[in-house]
Amino acid sequence: MTGKNYIGSSLSAMGRTTYKTFNPQLNLENPTTFTEATAEEINEAVQLASSAYKVFGTMSGAIKALFLNTIADEILALGDTLIETFCSESGLPEGRAIGERGRTLGQLRSFAELIEEGSWVEASIDTADPSRTPLPKPDLRKMMIPLGPVVVFGASNFPLAYSTAGGDTAAALAAGCPVIVKSHPMHSGTGELIASAIIKAAIATAMPNGVFSNLNSRGIEVGQQLVNHPGVKAVGFTGSIRGGRALFDLAAKREEPIPVFAEMGSINPVVILPKALQNKGESLARTYANSITLGTGQFCTNPGLLLGIKNEALTGFISDLAHEIVKIEPSCMLHPNIVGAYESNKQKVVAQPGLTVVANYEMAVQANYARQVVTTVEGKTFLENSTLHQEVFGPFSMVVQCDDADQLENIISKLEGQLTGTLIADAGEAKEYPELIKALQNRVGRIIFNGVPTGVEVCASMVHGGPYPASTDSRFTAVGINSIKRWVRPFSYQDWPNELLPDELKNENPLGISRWLNNKQTNSKI
């Protein structure tokens, strides 16, 4: 561990601003000193990425796949050092580190498979018709091409799966976009290890220098400079609404605005219908006590809002939930800053008029451990106070007791955009609430039936994203192979000579990919 930046394949530490990461379990700084990237280093990383793009952007899927698979191999080869560093910088347990590494490798390999097969480019061919009247029809062929250098911001809550070689990076590299990572200051060591694996893989597979850089930063300046750099063509971010919105605003104000895909906050409303509550309230309370506290409430999908219709069963559920949740051992948060934010956001919400705290873990806990809290409030009070709609990042949830289904629907329709919405219903019960379901669907990117929102399956049918502020562009997902679409644009060749076309669009279909040929899907040649 050097504490330096990777500017392409070179380690560099020209700056004077330094910092250390923190071990929240031990409540101590970690030993390595990291040096923040300077304006010059940032500029050099972008210049290298722009040059690399000219070569990398047109490399074959097979070669890029080899690169991605080699990154996965190199990450695995980091062995226990990676797992230990992950734990020491996040306070998360070893099992989580191993699981998240598995997810990271799985993502890299699934993008490798996607681009090796090759049909993802949405190739489309309309052949010429020179005899058409009044005008002859030209030959047109279209496919997706990479946007250019992409900046990825590491996420505090996923040091591996949504950081240096995480979903955004894997998708951008798969697309053919060089990546510059703005490393997260809470886990710069984990970041450097992963960066070293990527650089090794880049060298081993003869990628152009600059296909990847990793920049340390303590504050917001490095990120701002990156987003403002004319050579940067798109941005991926996972984090707070304030942070994501600031980057979105910067990017929108550029002379050439660029897309920012920011996956931000979410309180993930859960609607519990009356019959289901009657029949399975107790097991539901256990399930939800676990989902609220999973990962110390530090997932984007923890359920922060439970909505039911006021009755005895709901009162019983609230008491069961309170009972279950205090049974759970508190766990460590990622960083003292996150504990601080949790405490102050919690205080702010708890201080609102009309709110009742029903569960509050009161025993002493270790430094940086978070105590879970469940609160409850009347529907009317919730509707009138937008402070209650804000995310409290951590093991916190609120049960809203609505007067009736109309008020419940009204509350849902007034929520900000969310990643997920969950419906808890008995057999046949959901059919009775079509308008409520529509209202929920209109506010979210993914809707779950009789489950919990935590647990984001990585697959083609996953949507992780949603109406603002769940994400800045609901037209894309941040998880799953389709997240590659954030980093590409369609490009069309008109009457282009066959031998100069990319393989994906040649008459003979040398890659054997599935293409649209005169509006029919086929793997055949022309």
Add this chain to the structure above:
Amino acid sequence: MTGKNYIGSSLSAMGRTTYKTFNPQLNLENPTTFTEATAEEINEAVQLASSAYKVFGTMSGAIKALFLNTIADEILALGDTLIETFCSESGLPEGRAIGERGRTLGQLRSFAELIEEGSWVEASIDTADPSRTPLPKPDLRKMMIPLGPVVVFGASNFPLAYSTAGGDTAAALAAGCPVIVKSHPMHSGTGELIASAIIKAAIATAMPNGVFSNLNSRGIEVGQQLVNHPGVKAVGFTGSIRGGRALFDLAAKREEPIPVFAEMGSINPVVILPKALQNKGESLARTYANSITLGTGQFCTNPGLLLGIKNEALTGFISDLAHEIVKIEPSCMLHPNIVGAYESNKQKVVAQPGLTVVANYEMAVQANYARQVVTTVEGKTFLENSTLHQEVFGPFSMVVQCDDADQLENIISKLEGQLTGTLIADAGEAKEYPELIKALQNRVGRIIFNGVPTGVEVCASMVHGGPYPASTDSRFTAVGINSIKRWVRPFSYQDWPNELLPDELKNENPLGISRWLNNKQTNSKI
């Protein structure tokens, strides 16, 4: 013709601001008085659209297709009145009116075909695996759903094909988004006629009221209010860089930012390689004289920039082009304002040091007719003066004489984003310039071999869009069936009961569409 707004199916004219359209051929105002929409009317149109979305957004493809096809029928039923109004408000000839109507009907019918077939929703199903360890795999199913009410700005240069029932409107309605058109003030009569056809079709096919509204406006306020309205979820615009950027900026500053797809200016560079120039310079001069002046230079794809390497053949080509272009009869522009802008932009460019005017139609012309101009400049001069890179909307072009291929490539790489780039090359010649072609590709959305950029084929393989400022989001096309993707977002159902799923995602695949089932494409049921 009433001069009123359509607020849903109701004609309304509550405002006091009125205006008339103008016949540029006769240099006279047209008789109808149009009333600009008021803030109240705008709000009512958006409210109606939001209510309509709840119903329209989940209607079947077959019903929406019937609506689109009925719109096409009703437009055709407007008969000569439409053609005459089009001509009287645009100065364009009858043949163009009929051609553009054909294009408009073709677009509506091709979207109808797309949604009736139904596979466009990109349905994807990953089935559950309850026995997976460590965690069971949930059932996930994804498809595209409409964003919500869309505002479409009519384009001055396409009163039919990119205005009231043009490409943006057809794509948004096909997607399931209600549309509010901000009618273009230069052709509000054409707009009202088309709006009446849409409203008739909406009533005949039992669409919810508010699925379509048409608002008159003379200035920028109506458009600004629409883009700022919280009920509006996306915007489509075709027009100037200034106008498109202003809307983009407004939308980005909203509390909930929304996507703006603006297709803006382009000078459509044409690179003429030396051998091709040697062998076909003369016919090329004729072809380009026609392409530069096509539609009085009022297409987004007219070639405003021709790039060659300085030699005798290029000198000869410039003289041939000058000779050919003055043979063409000047034609009428859309409006005195557009003539005024053409004249002042032309003067501004022509006044730049180092620029030579080589062709200038000098004979007297009718009022509102535009005189074509061709200019030439050295590569170095062009590189140093960004004023020369700006679009002059009208029959204007510039030939840049480059010192060598390196300078030519450098010039291309310094251009702003463009809709198209064209390469004129002899057999085998293109192969010698791979870097130059890459540079051109990097700046454009569509690349043409040995043709002209004018003529935008409506087909699945067309890309009309490109790096900023060709469009505000290069990840989408404005022309062709894939333009529907601008108005939709992916949505995911987890463990959702089969009977409550939309038909597109049900086990039995009742629509028989092509879906991804566990990463394989198939039309079969589960």
